Amino acid sequence: MARAYRTALMAASALVPATLASATELEVTHWWTSGGEAAAVAEFAKAFDAIGHKWVDGAIAGSGGTARPIMISRITGGDPMGATQFNHGQQAQELVEAGLMRDLTDLAEAEGWKDLVNPPSLLDSCTLDGKIYCVPVNIHSQQWLWLSNAAFEQAGVAVPTNWDEFVAAAPALREAGILPLAMGQQPWQTTLAFQVILTAILGPEGYTRVFGDKDAEFAGGPEMAEVFQAAATAREMSQGSNVQDWNQATNLVITDKAGGQIMGDWAQGEFQVAGEVAGEDYTCLPGLGVNEVIMTGGDAFYFPKVDDADITQAQEDLASVMMSPETQVAFNLKKGSLPVRGDVDLAAANDCMKKGLDILAEGNTISSPDQLVSPDSLSQINDLFVEFFNDPNLGPEEAQEIFAGLIADAG
Structure with a gap:
């Protein structure tokens, strides 16, 4: 459908209520269920x-x-939804290869997605054999440390500006009855924390040598040893964090019961729902205040093939709406993520989002592990990170040796 027709359709829909006969129901599956996430997905709806x-x-x-x-x-069982969320990367590749996902290339070309999506790697993650199969909706970076300003005030120490200062403040936080580092017990959260620490200490070049180049010698070297030592420190700082979900850990920071949390920028949505103000009630440190970088992960929506022409049209309309500048702004302001379009006005962005936008503008980006490592290899690496955080008897040296072997065999 041509862009001019879509523009006219959207303008008209704002003035004329849709009739029941013209409405098509489209089931959209996703895993956004926290307060901030629900507020964001409501903008899509x-x-x-x-x-x-x-x-x-x-x-x-x-x-x-x-x-x-x-x-x-x-999807594989013959009961497809109308649209479904996946992360950027290879998560849906087998479904695409099996011919179960819709080709959105015509829509993407008609609307000029290749000229709009920034960085281009986001659209590359949707592309297989030159065809575009998904619509990227945001840029989520996990490289953040979120800090409660009031918690550090109660502990009598300054709000940290980097990871080393945060570590140094941990004893004062403990003495004040405040958990230094909040961390949920779900495996992906410990994996995320480890990846963030790795990127902060090694920097973008070191991160790429590990996950991009699969440099096993580097993974077993002294630079990586610093990463495992820092992860061991984080493991100690998080002792006593008995919550399960990531947003429960975020709430410990919001309620000043914890000093900080390593979590993606989606945590920002929880702070907003709680009425917290960035730069006043809480502080955000991209790259742990050490290496400011944006990981170009995030979310994309795929559209399973169906035989119903009405559903097919509704799928295309949803893809177009998700990429529209108005929806990009509304959704990402609530989600705490950055828009995939490089041409939208984000004057309403808060202090933390502005930091992210500045980093993105400077081109300080890295691809997510999902985009660099095969799912099987990444699963093995992540299992090691989870085991390390959950087993104090697994020392940094032993864990690094295992890690180097996994990198050597990674696909």
Whole structure:
């Protein structure tokens, strides 16, 4: 459908309520269920409903690791939803190769996505054999440390500006009855923390040598040894963090019961729902205040093939709406993420989002491990990170030796 027609359709839909006959229900599955996430996904639903369709919410409680097998099972089992969330990377590649996902190339070319999406690697992650199979909706970076300003005030120490200062403040936080580092017990959260620490200490070049080049010698060297020592320190700082979900850990920071949390920028949505003000109530340190970098991970939506022409049209309309500048702004301001379009106005961005935008503008970006490492290899590496955080008897030296071997064999 041509861009001019879409523009006219959206303008008209704002003025004329959709009739029941013109509305098509489209089930959309995702794993966004926290307060901030729900507020963000509601912006997608509102924009889709406004053009005459009906968003049927298919939220699946839990993390992506819980939701993805359910989504894949439905698609391969002949019960596809209208649209489904995956992360950027290779998570849906086998479904695409099996011919189960819609080709969005015509829409992407008509709307000029290649000229709009920044960085281009996001659209590359949607592309297989020159065809585009998904619509990227945000840039999520996990490289953040979130700090409670009041917690450090109570402990009588200054709010840290980097990881080393945070580590140095941990004893004072403990003495004040404040947990230094909040961390949920789900495996992906410890994996995330380890990856963030790795990137902060090694920097973008070192990160790429490990995950991009699969440099096993570097992975077993002295630079990587510093990473495992820092992870051991984080493991000690998080002792006593008995919450399960990531947003429960974020709430410990919001309520000043914990000094900080290593978590992606989606945590920002929880701070906003709680009425917290960036730069006043909480502080955000991209790259742990050591190496300021944005990991160009995030979320994309895929559209399973169906035989229903009405559903097919609704899928295309939803893809277009998700990429529209108005929806990009509304969704990402609530989600705490950055828009994938490089041409949108984010004057309403808060202090933390502005930091992210500045880093993105400077080109300080890295690809996510999902985009660099095969799913099987990454699963083995992540299992090691989880075991390390959960088993104090696994020392940094032993864990690094195992890690270097996994990198050597990684696909």
